[in-house]
Structures are given as C-alpha cells and as structure tokens.
Amino acid sequence: xxxxxxxxxxxxxxxAPTRPPARLRAWxxxxxxxxxxxFMIVVTQLPFVATLVISFFDWNALYPKARHFTGLDxxxxxxxxxxxxxxxxxxxxxxxxxxxxxxxxxxxxxLLLDRRFPGRGVVRTLLIAPFLVVxxxxxxxxxxxxxxxxxxxxxxxxxxxxxxxxxxxxxxxxLAVEASLVWQWTPxxxxxxxxxxQSRDQQQIEAARVDGASDWQIFRHLTxxxxxxxxxxxxxxxxxxxxxxxxxxxxxxxxxxGTANLPYTVYQSFYQAHENGLASAxxxxxxxxxxxxxxxxxxxxxSLFREEVSRx
Amino acid sequence: MSVxxxxxxxxxxxxxxxxFFLPIAWMALTSLHSEADAATNPPSFGAALTLDGYxxxxxxxxxxxxxxxxxxxxxxxxxxxxxxxxxxxxAAYALSIRRVRKWTDVLFFFLxxxxxxxxxxxxxxxxxxxxxxxxxxxxxxxxxxxxxxxPIAVWMMQSFLAEVPVAVIEAARVDGARLPTVLxxxxxxxxxxxxxxxxxxCFIFSWNELLFARVLTGVVAETAPVFLTGFIxxxxxxxxxxxxxxxxxxxxxLAAGFAAQDKLVQGLSLGAxx
Numbered sequence: 001x002x003x004x005x006x007x008x009x010x011x012x013x014x015x016a017p018t019r020p021p022a023r024l025r026a027w028x029x030x031x032x033x034x035x036x037x038x039f040m041i042v043v044t045q046l047p048f049v050a051t052l053v054i055s056f057f058d059w060n061a062l063y064p065k066a067r068h069f070t071g072l073d074x075x076x077x078x079x080x081x082x083x084x085x086x087x088x089x090x091x092x093x094x095x096x097x098x099x100x101x102x103x104x105x106x107x108x109x110x111l112l113l114d115r116r117f118p119g120r121g122v123v124r125t126l127l128i129a130p131f132l133v134v135x136x137x138x139x140x141x142x143x144x145x146x147x148x149x150x151x152x153x154x155x156x157x158x159x160x161x162x163x164x165x166x167x168x169x170x171x172x173x174x175l176a177v178e179a180s181l182v183w184q185w186t187p188x189x190x191x192x193x194x195x196x197x198q199s200r201d202q203q204q205i206e207a208a209r210v211d212g213a214s215d216w217q218i219f220r221h222l223t224x225x226x227x228x229x230x231x232x233x234x235x236x237x238x239x240x241x242x243x244x245x246x247x248x249x250x251x252x253x254x255x256x257x258g259t260a261n262l263p264y265t266v267y268q269s270f271y272q273a274h275e276n277g278l279a280s281a282x283x284x285x286x287x288x289x290x291x292x293x294x295x296x297x298x299x300x301x302x303s304l305f306r307e308e309v310s311r312x
Numbered sequence: 313m314s315v316x317x318x319x320x321x322x323x324x325x326x327x328x329x330x331x332f333f334l335p336i337a338w339m340a341l342t343s344l345h346s347e348a349d350a351a352t353n354p355p356s357f358g359a360a361l362t363l364d365g366y367x368x369x370x371x372x373x374x375x376x377x378x379x380x381x382x383x384x385x386x387x388x389x390x391x392x393x394x395x396x397x398x399x400x401x402x403a404a405y406a407l408s409i410r411r412v413r414k415w416t417d418v419l420f421f422f423l424x425x426x427x428x429x430x431x432x433x434x435x436x437x438x439x440x441x442x443x444x445x446x447x448x449x450x451x452x453x454x455x456x457x458x459x460x461x462x463p464i465a466v467w468m469m470q471s472f473l474a475e476v477p478v479a480v481i482e483a484a485r486v487d488g489a490r491l492p493t494v495l496x497x498x499x500x501x502x503x504x505x506x507x508x509x510x511x512x513x514c515f516i517f518s519w520n521e522l523l524f525a526r527v528l529t530g531v532v533a534e535t536a537p538v539f540l541t542g543f544i545x546x547x548x549x550x551x552x553x554x555x556x557x558x559x560x561x562x563x564x565x566l567a568a569g570f571a572a573q574d575k576l577v578q579g580l581s582l583g584a585x586x
Contacts, residue, residue: 030412032402036462037418039399043459044425047433047440054435109328117322123329125570129336132569134520136537137558141339144546144554151551153338156355183332191577195585233581244429246523247537251544263523266431270438271527279435287432294427298420304585305416 048287055280062274074281084265084282091243091261091289093174098181099238103231105182106189113190114197131187139251142180143169147252173257177248185242189234196230197223229304236297243290262286343555350551365552369560378557380532381539384450385561388525388535389518392457396465396514397507399458404469409481409499419470426463430523438527448530456524461514468513468579472506473499509575512568519565536561 020028058070078084113124130138146153149167158165169176200223208218246263253259255268262282270279341357342350343366349359371377407415437456438447446452476499484494525535540561543554569576577585 026413029406029410031406033406033412033418036399036403036466037421040422040425040459040462043455044428044433047436048428050436050439051432109325112321112325112328115321115325117319117325119326120322123325125573126329126333128569128573128576129333129566132516132562132566133336134537134540134558134562134565136520136522136540137562140540140543140554140558141335144543144551145339145342146335148546151351151353151355153335153355156353159354183335186332188580192581192585195577195581230585233585237581240427244431246430250522250526251541254544263429263431266434267523267527270435276435276439283429283431283435286429290427290429290432294424297427298423301423302416302420 051280051283051287054276055284057277059277060274061270061276070277074277075285077278078281078285083260086258087260087262087265088285090174090259091263091286094178094181094245094249094259094261095239095242097178098185098242099235101178101182102185102189102238103234105186106234107193107227107231109186109190110193110197113194127190128187130183131185133184135184135247136251138184139180139248142176142183143252147176169253170257173253173259177252177259180252181242181245181248185238189238192234192237193227193230196227200226229300232300233297233304236293236300239293240290240297243286243293262289339555339559343552343559345552347549347552350555351549365556366560368553369556376539376542378536378539378560381534381536382561384529384533385519385536387450388453388457389515389564391451391454392461392518393511393514395454395458396461397511399462400465400469400510401507403466404473407466407470408473409476409478419467422463422466425459430460434523434527437524441528447528448533450529450533452528453521453525453533453535456528457518457521460521461517464517464579465510465514468510468575469503469507471578472503472510475506476502506575509572509579512572513576513579516565516568516572519568 055074056069056071057067058073059067109127113120113127133141144152147168149155149165152168154168155165205218205222208222213221244263245261246267249255249259249261249264250267255261255264260268263286266279266282266286269275269282344361344363345356345359346362346364349356350365368375369378371379406412407419412418441447441449441452480498481494484498489497520537521535522537522541525533525538526541529535529538540557543550543557572579
C-alpha cells in the first residue's frame with residue numbers, strides 16, 4: 001500500500017527535465033500576445049486615465065499657475081452650459097439621422113443587389129466608391145462643388161428646371177452635413193446587409209416559395225428576422241463611427257450654424273480656447289455615451305461571433 | 313411579367329448606382345475643366361478639357377506644393393501598417409492557432425479599445441507630445457495610427473488564421489516540420505489573402521485620419537487630409553484645383569479599397585461578418 005502511494009512522487013524528478021513546467025509553457029503561449037496587448041494598454045488606456053484626472057481640475061492652458069482641483073465642477077459646467085448642451089443634442093441628432101437614413105438606403109440597395117441582373121458587379125463598385133473617398137475630400141466636394149449657391153451642381157441642375165436657388169449650407173446646415181455623411185455611410189450599411197442577405201438559408205426560402213409564400217411574406221417572416229442582427233450591427237458600428245465624426249463638421253460648417261457636435265466642441269475647447277479641464281470633462285462624457293452604445297455593440301458582435309465559432 | 317420586373321429592378325439598381333457615383337464623376341469632370349468653366353451656373357458639361365487644375369494642385373502654378381504632405385501621409389500609413397502587422401500577427405496566432413486561455417476575453421478587450429473615442433485621449437496625448445517635443449513629428453502619428461488599427465487587425469487576422477485547419481498543422485508537425493516551416497509553408501499560403509486585405513484596410517484608415525493629424529502636426533509633419541483642410545474657405549476661382557486635389561488624395565484609398573473589396577466587410581465589421 002505505502003509503496004504504491006510513494007512511487008509517483010519518486011517518478012516526477014525523472015520526467016520533469018524532458019517537459020518544461022506548465023507555468024513556463026503557459027507563458028510561451030502567451031508571449032506572442034503580449035507586445036500587442038501592452039502596446040494597446042499604454043497607448044489607449046493611459047491617456048484616457050489622464051483625461052479622467054484632468055477633468056477634475058480647473059485648468060486653462062493660458063493660465064497654468066491657476067490650475068486647481070475642482071471636483072465635479074467641470075461636469076456641472078459642461079452639463080449646464082447651453083452651447084455644450086446644444087452640442088450633445090447635435091451629436092445625438094446627427095448620429096441618429098445619419099445611421100437611420102443610411103441603414104434604410106443601404107437595405108434598399110442591398111435588396112436590389114442581392115438579385116441577379118446584368119452588370120451587377122459594376123453597380124456594386126459604383127456604390128462602394130463614395131465610401132472610398134477620403135472623408136475631408138468628400139466634405140469639400142459637398143461643400144464647394146455640390147452645395148455652393150452660385151455655381152454648385154445642385155443649384156445648377158435646379159436652374160434647368162427653373163427651381164429656386166437655395167443656399168443649402170446656410171438654410172439647413174445640419175441637414176447639409178447629414179446628407180454628405182449619408183452618402184458616405186450608405187455603402188457601408190449596404191455591404192454589411194448584403195453579406196447578411198447572402199448568408200440566408202436558400203433552401204428554407206425555396207421551401208417557403210414552393211409552399212406558396214409571396215415575396216413580401218418571405219421578406220417579412222424570413223429575411224427580416226435573419227437580417228435583424230446585421231441591421232443591429234450596422235447601426236451600432238455606424239453609431240460608433242458617426243458619434244466621433246469630426247471631418248464633416250469641421251470641413252462643411254466649421255462647427256458653425258449650430259452644427260458643433262461633441263468631438264468638435266472638445267477639439268475647440270482645448271485647441272482654441274485652451275480650457276483643458278472643460279475639454280476633458282466633455283471628452284469623458286463622449287466616452288460614457290460611447291460605452292453605452294459599445295455595450296450593446298459588443299453584445300451583438302459576441303452573439304454573431306459565438307455563432308461563427310460554434311459553426312466552425 | 314416576372315422577366316419585366318426583374319429587369320425593371322435591375323434598372324433601378326443601375327440608376328441608384330449612377331446617382332451615388334454622380335458626385336465623384338462630376339468631381340472628376342470638374343477637375344479637368346478650366347477654373348472659369350468649373351464655376352458656371354448652369355454647369356458647363358461640354359467645356360474644353362485641361363490639366364490646369366492638376367498643375368495648380370501640384371504647385372507648378374505657384375502655391376504650396378502638396379508633395380511634403382503626400383510623402384508624410386505615405387510614411388504614416390505605410391509605417392503604421394507595417395507595425396500593425398508585426399504586432400497583430402503573433403497576437404492573432406495566440407488567439408487562433410495556439411490559443412491562450414480566455415482568448416475570447418482578450419479578443420473583446422481589443423475590440424473595446426476601438427470603441428473608445430479619439431477625443432477621450434486627445435488632450436493628454438497633445439500635452440505629452442508638447443512636453444516631449446514630439447509635436448509636428450510624423451512618428452507620433454505612426455504610433456497613434458498603429459494603436460487605432462491594431463484592434464481591427466487582430467480581429468481580422470484572428471478570423472483568417474482560424475480558417476487554417478488544425479489537422480493540416482498537426483499533420484505537418486507529425487511529419488517533423490518545425491514551427492517556422494509550419495508558419496511559412498502551411499499557415500502563410502492559406503492566410504495570405506486575408507493578411508493582405510487587413511493591411512489595405514489599415515492603410516485606408518491611416519490615410520483618411522484627420523483629427524490627430526490636425527491637432528498634432530504643423531508645417532513639417534502635415535498629412536494629406538490636413539493639406540486638404542486648406543481648401544475649407546473659398547478662395548475665388550479654385551474649384552478645378554479642389555477637385556483635382558480631392559481626387560489625387562483619394563486615389564490611394566480608392567485603389568486599396570477596390571483591391572480589398574471582397575474582405576472589406578469583414579474588416580469594417582471587425583470580423584463579425586464574413
């Protein structure tokens with residue numbers, strides 16, 4: 001009895017040198033991951049912690065000696081300042097409008113492209129192109145070449161039909177910014193939804209058709225439920241990118257005419273007004289907003305991801 | 313009836329495709345007009361073509377040369393993409409082929425950093441750069457663009473490497489192949505198209521970036537998008553030049569985007585959609 005229980009420990013020292021200990025092997029597996037992980041923590045997480053700390057200070061870069069701790073004062077100021085409150089509202093309006101409009105248009109285009117027709121590949125290429133124009137260039141194109149009241153293409157075309165000659169950016173500044181963004185983001189939504197459409201179960205659709213289901217019934221009861229998660233994914237990823245939009249607002253209106261969104265306001269309050277504390281508090285608020293969206297986004301991505309993993 | 317409807321919907325698709333492309337086509341046409349013909353109402357569709365807009369843009373007609381900005385953008389985009397590949401490839405290996413414990417948690421940590429808005433860290437990065445003399449230095453942008461694209465690359469490459477069948481790797485191992493051989497002979501050929509697409513997408517995002525470049529660069533390290541912001545305020549007759557500039561600066565993105573077309577969705581959706 002005692003001989004058998006003491007035997008295994010005696011065997012251990014013999015086996016150990018041929019096989020590295022488990023802890024060492026675990027580190028060897030982890031090693032390739034570490035450079036990327038450490039790099040990300042240093043470059044993205046540390047600055048945010050610094051933003052968080054600065055947001056509790058009254059700190060104008062022009063008066064560095066007057067810097068002092070003020071607790072939640074900056075947040076109070078950001079949330080009560082009418083300009084800043086307005087920029088929160090602008091951010092919400094801009095994001096919701098652009099995401100919804102480009103989702104609806106993208107769905108329409110994806111449904112059209114899901115069918116076979118002559119030149120489908122060419123049309124797909126034409127539709128992707130707006131997404132592949134540098135954002136600042138796209139904004140310049142809309143501002144000067146399309147919207148210009150005197151020689152822009154829109155008023156030029158209206159001229160032919162004898163229509164009015166509106167000053168697009170002055171009359172509807174936010175809509176002008178939104179339209180240019182919808183033009184750029186519709187292809188993004190279309191691509192995601194097209195991938196969703198093409199991952200449908202074709203046999204199921206055939207079966208439904210054999211059973212006499214109409215196109216609308218198939219769309220309503222098979223396609224739409226299948227697309228739901230792709231719609232969610234498009235909406236959430238789109239929101240994450242558009243909440244952060246800076247290029248279009250900066251280029252088309254330079255934040256004027258009530259179009260300043262939060263990223264522009266943060267940029268302006270430290271780059272032009274040198275209000276470091278206020279800018280940081282506004283930045284933290286943008287992050288909180290993004291975390292709310294991101295929590296949903298992560299859930300959607302992870303459910304799609306788990307499906308992929310289990311399918312593999 | 314159904315033939316008519318199918319063709320009708322194809323026609324609608326064509327019309328919408330042309331409508332979406334119209335601003336780009338018009339931009340291209342305007343860039344080839346003289347400044348006087350570019351700024352007319354009604355538009356002069358059939359005006360004589362000229363390369364004056366391009367000559368103006370490249371600075372041969374006076375004005376600032378765009379070459380420094382184009383070179384800066386190339387350095388920032390190419391260098392950051394290379395760094396991303398160097399960091400992301402081993403990480404993706406540890407998350408797909410030889411997996412670490414809790415690999416999904418690590419993957420989602422990378423994703424969550426992508427959801428942190430740029431403005432969240434902008435001010436401390438600016439203050440850090442100012443105090444260390446890194447302002448207006450293109451390598452600061454290289455580091456920031458690397459961090460901006462690394463999560464996307466890790467996700468994409470993880471999903472491409474996961475497509476390499478484990479059985480093939482095991483078989484090569486059993487046949488006595490060592491790790492470098494397995495990586496170059498077995499894994500690389502299968503994953504290469506995906507790695508190329510990842511690189512192209514990282515290139516696009518770096519080339520397009522404005523906010524960091526605008527805040528952190530000045531005269532020396534100015535990138536192409538910052539150069540374009542010089543056209544924000546109207547300067548008399550300059551439409552052909554703006555169009556030429558926008559088109560030339562968008563050309564690398566258009567080329568990279570069309571080259572990566574098939575994998576574009578997978579990259580943009582962070583690998584969630586295949």
